[in-house]
Amino acid sequence: MIEISTDRTRIDLPYCYAFIAASYWSGGRTRGEFDRSVEMSFPVGAYCDGKQVGFARVVSDQIAIAYVADVFVDPGYRRRGIAAKMLDALHTHPELQRVKRWMLATHDMQPLYRQHGYEDLSDLMMMRVDEDAQKRGPLR
Template sequence: MSNDTDDIDISTDRDKIDLAYCYGFIAESYWAGGRTRGEFDRSVEMSFPVGAYCDGRQVGFARVVSDQIAIAYVADVFVDPRYRRRGIAARMLETLHTHPELLRVKRWMLATNDMQPLYRLHGYEDLDDLMMMRVDEDAQRRDPLR
């Protein structure tokens, strides 16, 4: 596969998300083993999701849990192994960081056992071996949501 992502569509349209496909991946992950399909569906419903698609098929997913002002927690980030190393996770992160309803969020948190180098490229700093945080100092200067 090429390294470009011209053929990858990144979308925050929750109706496009293939919940069965995403749950299949999440259920096998180190971070969400034991989560039921109902719990996964509810977690997506209560979040700001983003998907990556190629030729109409889902190839990546991420979501953010947030109060839309003080804190955002990035969760369940994955890219199909056949599509990795093409910048897809980075594009999904950027889409979430610039989501119109999340522009006022100052502190972004996440937990990862293995992807610290990717997140550091996007402004996250290690808090410990698992937790990372990104502080958006410009968040409070942006127009309020209400």
Template sequence: MAEQDCMVEISTDRARIDHAYCYDVIANSYWGGGRTRGEFDKSVEMSVPVGAYCDGKQVGFARVVSDLIALAYVADVFVDPDYRRRGIAAKMIDALHAHPDLARVKRWLLATHDMQPLYRAHGYEDLDDLMMMRVDEEAKSRKPLR
């Protein structure tokens, strides 16, 4: 099956994250260089991660750092170049927004140099040339976590 024909699966199962693959991509990115593998592993452990998979192979990743109530920070979003322009990043962002542990989060932040159109389509607004924020006014009406 060609890469373009595979069915993409989005999963928030942290056990499925291919740490070696994700670390390699992020360590070579403009935003994540300088991290050690141990630091990357710890960042995933302390976050809500999401992965994109094509025939079981990881092709995308994103994570959210959050207190699960007031604030969430979207980080380390990437899609393998061979799988871009298929809406995978958008599906990962949707999965994070819909994650039950993040249902009560009102303010979502992120930093990006080049993907503003993607995030604007998901309700984020520019704060400056780098930072964006999404305010989920419905968060307070959702069932409390505890």
């Protein structure tokens, strides 16, 4: 059974960094830079039997814009809807309910993101507009 959690204390930073450091999008990020990026974001993890098997994070001002980054699922756990569940957890995160524009960059996962309301802006960039965001109550 897969569990999705936004509890940042559960994130297995060494595991996530090892995966991301080997990815095409990491850009040579150091471990310290990765740790800082998680600290400054809204992370979500996917877990199976207590072991982390997926990760994603959002960088946001919590009002106008959110940027989805570093989404991955361990190869042994793909095709189970885990990435979709992590996106759902981020889209419904209580501190991100007022965000109208959600952006991301991907070379290869456009079909997944289109299922969640993202539209192509270019070959690389995608955006999701939440028209109801401003109707929700303010954060403060």
